[in-house]
Amino acid sequence: MKKTKKSKRVLIYDEEGLKLLASKLKEVRAKQGYTQEDLAYESGLSLSQIARIETVKINPTVSTIFCIARTLDVPVSELFDFKISKKTK
Amino acid sequence: MKKTKKSKRVLIYDEEGLKLLASKLKEVRAKQGYTQEDLAYESGLSLSQIARIETVKINPTVSTIFCIARTLDVPVSELFDFKISKKTK
DNA sequence: CAAAATTATAGCACTTCTGCTATAACTATT
DNA sequence: AATAGTTATAGCAGAAGTGCTATAATTTTG
Numbered sequence A, B: 001m002k003k004t005k006k007s008k009r010v011l012i013y014d015e016e017g018l019k020l021l022a023s024k025l026k027e028v029r030a031k032q033g034y035t036q037e038d039l040a041y042e043s044g045l046s047l048s049q050i051a052r053i054e055t056v057k058i059n060p061t062v063s064t065i066f067c068i069a070r071t072l073d074v075p076v077s078e079l080f081d082f083k084i085s086k087k088t089k
Numbered sequence C: 001c002a003a004a005a006t007t008a009t010a011g012c013a014c015t016t017c018t019g020c021t022a023t024a025a026c027t028a029t030t
Numbered sequence D: 001a002a003t004a005g006t007t008a009t010a011g012c013a014g015a016a017g018t019g020c021t022a023t024a025a026t027t028t029t030g
Helices: A015-031 A036-043 A047-054 A062-072 B015-031 B036-043 B047-054 B062-072
Strands: none
Touching (some): B036 B062
16 A cells, blocks of 8 residues: 655745845955955855855855854844845735 | 774854844744744744744754745844854954 | 643654865966 | 966765654633
8 A cells, every 4th residue: 555645845945045145145255355265264164165155055054154244244134135025925 | 093083073053143033033923923833834834943943942044034034024134133242352 | 720822842754954075167366 | 378276066974954743831811
């Protein structure tokens, strides 16, 4: 007898927002003259992780963003200073 | 011969910021008269996840926060509208 | 107080994030 | 063009996020 197929889990991966976050990060980082490596080193994150975020390869955790904001010395809200679309309903 | 011990990975878990996020979320959610279950249902997240965030049990991903912000119809930056301590040093 | 509603906790399965290391692909700079 | 600097990609291992289900604890309501 066939097992009841579990409904496939819907992944939470908001590409729109992640793209906006990525470009905000690149913008702020570049403005401060940091390379990805500088940022990685100072924040204690890995270089690959910074690159993954900026190239929208992953969905980082908020603590990761906190680390970055601290290092860049900007409010966390600045990295999220963009509009995402409303729920379509 | 002893294997070189790998340096223990430092976990990224910013309790300070996560607490602030949690209280912001509770505040905004309550102000709009949503229960955790309402928010979970409308956002497509699980109730347990909302509870975990508000009780600072986990370090959510940014997409999760995007979902919540959309449902509550507030800018993402509003949920991060607080100050975290600067890097020491 | 009793019942209902809401929030919190727990364990499991599964997926994904993260660090690490190495390497490739770009981008200046000379 | 060659070199160095920077950014992007890839695979692995281990830690952690997430949904689901159930249940406990707490708060609100009658």
